[in-house]
Amino acid sequence: MAGALPNLVVIGAMKCGTTSLHHYLDAHPEIAMSRPKELNFFFGPADAAGADGCGSDVGCGSDVGWARGNWHRGVPWYCGHFDPAATLRGEASPGYTSPSHPEVAARMAALIPDARLVYAVRDPVERAVSQYLHHRRDGAETRDPGEALLDPGSQYVARGRYFERLAPFLATGAFDGRITVVAREQLADAPRTTLRRLYAELGVDDDHWSPDLEQRRNESVETPPELPDRLLRRLRAAFADDAERLREFAGQDLPRWSV
Template identity: 45%
Template sequence: MPAALPTLLVVGAMKCGTSALHDLLDRHPDVAMAPGKELNFFFGPDHPPHEDPEEWWRDGQWHRGLEWYAGCFDAAATVRGESSPGYTDPSHPEAPSRIHAVLPDVRLVYLVRDPFERALSQWRHHVRDGTEPRPAELALLDPASQYVDRSRYHERIAPYLDLFAREQLHVVVQERLRDHTDREVRGVLAHAGADPGRWEPVGPSTPAGPTTTDDVPPGLRARFAGRVADDVAALRALLDDPLEEWGSVPAGRTAGVAG
């Protein structure tokens, strides 16, 4: 097996700060993250999906093989990592078992965010790129879409917990990464096996400017929260953390619910 395979995978979630964390980790002298994001190696078909290699990452690059994958990493680095939120995409259930078969000792990082804010950010992204014509209320509550499913974080990481030891998974709360960047990055570095003491502080991330809520109908936040409340309760139990930053699903709603 190639020697330069990754030791760290950031597996999601979409719209939770994976790009920011990828770039932050790459600043550490012991860490080499793969160039760019979303190698998407651990899902996709066994054969090229079409004739345009530049677009293969969209469908998954499993067909490229381990030699190609290993070539994406710096063999001399103490920690080698990549970030592919598609590894927790509900459309790619094969990813966890493939990762476990190839990288049974890998350290996993999963980012989470207020579930409604994550879904709203995903919807706005798709509206901008022209793939989502529906208003927020229709899209976010559509059971056939992924807006709810990708915000059910415990459900998304459960297949990993079935295969990997609990200590291999480190969960980062996006709101804390934004407000306490150095503390949260040091936590990830320690989890990954890099020296947190060699981290050069960057301070908190610059907060985004005011976000309009003109496209958010009254009551949508609460209705969306009802779709994820049980999952948030399970995540809170798993992490033993009230996740008080998440105003869309108040802790009091799910207190006492086992995960």
Template identity: 40%
Template structure:
């Protein structure tokens, strides 16, 4: 039986692999779970590290194409990666253009989530990491005067998708939602497989696992942050992600506090919904999808 993750001797000598598809976002919308689900498909091999961020000039673009190709190994039918930062415009600009220059025939998957819930989840993620110290109300205070607010811009899904439609046809992009994936995993994964032109027999995929669930996150205290800086801890990054997640919980649990899901006051929630409504309606018109599970 062929091991898709084990390159043959001929591949090692000759083959330089580029991905056939990319999960481009959205952040906190199930990209990690989808990465692992697809990696367990016998005909699909995902990049060893989930987020390569290659097409971002300020991140890994300067490492060159050979570096990017080296991230894909094995003997699979198709290859993929998942970098939700690819839909962080205008934080990162020029991503679709660079991607198209290298991968004009690639298929793109854009998994979305209720825009308000995604904002809250991203806030929890940033707060847990220590990169956000404000309340959620303070973090969103300027959104009406700042359309590029870090939290809001990633929930402007049509605004993000539009950047890709300058280069890719809509037929190359599959738009789906984390709500669909959670409620109808078999149906959604079969749809993805047909889009990627691989077998839609998903019996090998264990889709019970959930990864990076924001509302289970904890924030490290000073001692926890000190432990995280120890050289030994960086070696955890070389472990498979499911093992790394569990070790993280075991190591840092005594040195962290649970984060409660923040509540938006009704006035702020109403303003966010009103602000995002036009974008989501344009998304509906573009994709033909209803997004009936969302609050907008």
């Protein structure tokens, strides 16, 4: 079997700087990250027909098919994206902590139980608004913020309840002591300190640094809508208990968060 299984996975979350984090990890000489970044391997049905409706890999490379998951492509396909010579080899798929994919944690625990996991997070209110703006730009969201953000079917809140999304991984018992939480605000405010901590926890040289590690990737300039105070209070209340549990788990204050 060509390639090798990864021993490092960035598991989420959407709109939390995973593209920059993928780049920062890949820039370390002891780490080789996959290309493309988001392999979306651990979710989706077991057969190609169920994944994208076309019945084979021929002509099935659409973004829609890819976003539905690549589990059906099999372990050899997945291994082919990683350098077996690298000390750490990894990928970053924010969809792994989506509420839509509850199968991910068990599949990951069965296939790569010794992997290190990195969980990218962000102020959950800002993350929800960023996802809302993302869907407004691509035409998938037409509602105003007041109607959309608190709709349980939208996942704007669910994806930002980070500890809740992490619970299936903790329940497997496979990744105890090998999950690192990295907040987008930490990378923005203190990139060198944050990356040094991350590299140290991953067991690679934490003295590595280059100016390239200060560049942000794939982060659009957003003009967030003015949210009514009542909506902001409801959003903060929706995240408050979960944010506190994440702080306790991560052992970090996350002081720039609004909850």
